[in-house]
Amino acid sequence: MFDHFDTDADAILEEQIRICEIAAPTGQESARGAYVAEALVSLGLDVHQDQVGNVIAEHALGAGHPIVLSAHLDTVFGPEQSVRVARPGEGNPYRAGEPVPADEYHAPGISDAAAGLVAMLSIARTLQRTPQASHVIYVATVGEEGRGDLRGARHFFESDLGRSARAFITIDHSDPAAIVNSGIGSRRYNVQYRSGGGHSWAHFGRYNPAFALAAAADRLADIRVPRSPRTSYNVGVVQGGETVNAIPALAQMDIDLRSESPGQLDSLDEDVREIIERGHKRELGRRSGGALDPIVNRIGERPGGVTPADSPLVLAGRRALEAEELKPRLIAASTDANAAIAAGVPAVAMSWGGRSDNQHSVREWFDPTDRSRSLRVITRMLLDLAQT
Template identity: 35%
Template sequence: MKNIPALDPKVLGLVTEISKEPKVEAAIAFIKDQTEVAMLEQIELCEIEAPTFHEEKRAASVAERMRQYGLTDVHIDEIGNVIGIRKGSGNGPVLAIGAHMDSVFPAGTDVKVKKEGNIYRAPGIGDNCSGLRALLQVLRALEKEDIRTVGDIWFVGTVGEEGNGDIRGSKHLCANNKLDGFVAIDSTDVGRVLYGAVGSHRWRLAVDGTGGHSFADFGKTPSAIHAVCRAGNIIADIKVPEDPKTTFTIGTIKGGTTVNTISAHCEVDVDIRSVSNDELLRVESEVLGAFEKAIKEENARWGVADENGLKLTKTMIGNRPGGLRPHSCPVLQAARSAQKTLGIELTNYAMSSTDANAPMSHNIPATCLCSGGKGIGAHTLKEHFIMEKTELGPQLVLLTALALAGTETTKPLLG
């Protein structure tokens, strides 16, 4: 990659030092030795249905596994997140490591895993059962080698990361707890580190009126479809910056009944994205303003008073906050140093939309790391996972977490 920001040599030195601690070396080796066991756990979790908004059965399994692996403080919060707390030595930071439990697939989907050599096929096997596998591997390794940390580490299975779940689990976690750092585990490419969270606001905008016959009522009643077309014309010319990258689109449109009808109803779904919450809100305001203006213009075109003409209904259907972390952020520096220590090349220093959006929007040091292995065809029925170098994901998260939370011989990077 070109133009990679500088890596702090002090952080790299710290992570290298931690990696050479005997217990940490043993934990890294244990993760690799437990590859087959971990893969079995990934399969077992995949075969428990967990559609967004219905993660209860998988959550119960994740909670039971956390207890089985040594955590005594495990609970499921009000929204459905599984939280297992591994206490530090005291007066240290709180680091949350989270992997989302939900799947995009509806109840009744065949999630039985089919094995072909080192390839495992099933909807959800990679996204995000591989993340849950890595999360639990880190916990097992810490417990196996009795590695104590200065700060508390929260192991979290989150709900509602996908689609209309709108990262509700992560948002709830960050809004109701004091966290000093957050590492999400999602996707499989260990060469990726996220420094930015792409925020998105999604709206369903419905225009309604009386409608009428295309000939008999022409000139008497405004058209819902025409109003939406007017709004689209305005929206198409909205100016957005290249940096911070900001985008918008009318993604769907539907309405009308027949070719010879003045439409009584039309609705669109609009997606607005940015890594800057300020830009997100600015463009959102322009989009909503375009619809309000368009309705007034369509009503006025036919001489209909606004109170008797078309009406606008605005429904927010998605709200993911955005954010950016400075390249000096301790979580980013720790993650990149852990990559270098493990011989992993940074190939994708990027921005995306994950559970890390919520903490970044709260200015909490955060990133999203990956589980290892190779996931292909996420969000499709042909999804499959290739079991190769799967140990690298949990090893990366382990080293990053120890640098952030501090060990018996090192101070935590998190304040």
């Protein structure tokens, strides 16, 4: 039955291109969702879309505690971005017209996650021919990327169906030998220092939000974080002020905090909140008048967590990779699996296979060579898990 992945390789590639060319910015996934829903209906599955737009395909005679196979619908690109796929030999519009190399397909989103979605559909078609099929359901999620903040996966794991799942596999990375069993948690804040403003000369000496922000940012830069568990912070956006000769009414920055360890993320979070307050106090201590309290808005939160290396799901992944002569590696990433792990459902992210790179940029490309091996890996995992 695994032969289908090779004999259907051209059809799989054409479907991947079709999916890629249906634009699906985060929050605007409905056209692509409709395509995926129709493909799953044609397999005889019971398909519906939930309130947020996730496409969910179940069996009429499904078993309890399903195994969930998933991929996300959305891409990081806006609606203005062309998503036409450039084929081998064609002039590449994403690289100043230079010819696309043999076997490569170039387009924003061609791998992340058109390759994940087509893998899910191809595996569903193959599994439907087996008696184990009734143990597996399929979910194409909305809002995985950036601003989406795992919106679709979170919603799914708030439902009875999601919480009843015994395992969750999302197809969402490029490394054929890797199992993502560790979800990197992240928190994002928009920090606003504010004042009543004023003239740079006439009101000199009043609280200046730009100095408060600078004091805080400088202290942030001094935070020491462990290499393991890997932890990071970033000031990504700094904005504010009206003109050169006015005290700014507002100075703001967006901060991104990440860690492989939920405990580390909590302690980094505490340090950062204290530093934000200290930046304010520092400036208060230097000036008189004009200050307003800083505002901290949370603009993102992804729960972190780990599916243990000795869990049945990770062990099934290892066996499947070894059966395909790949040496398993456990790695950390931030995917829909984070939301599953936070809900207590064992979860991993597996590879869409082939070769690919430059995800989240317009120079993204995909080469389907050996893709079938990664599709077999995931199918083996599902068959293995369905038996237990």
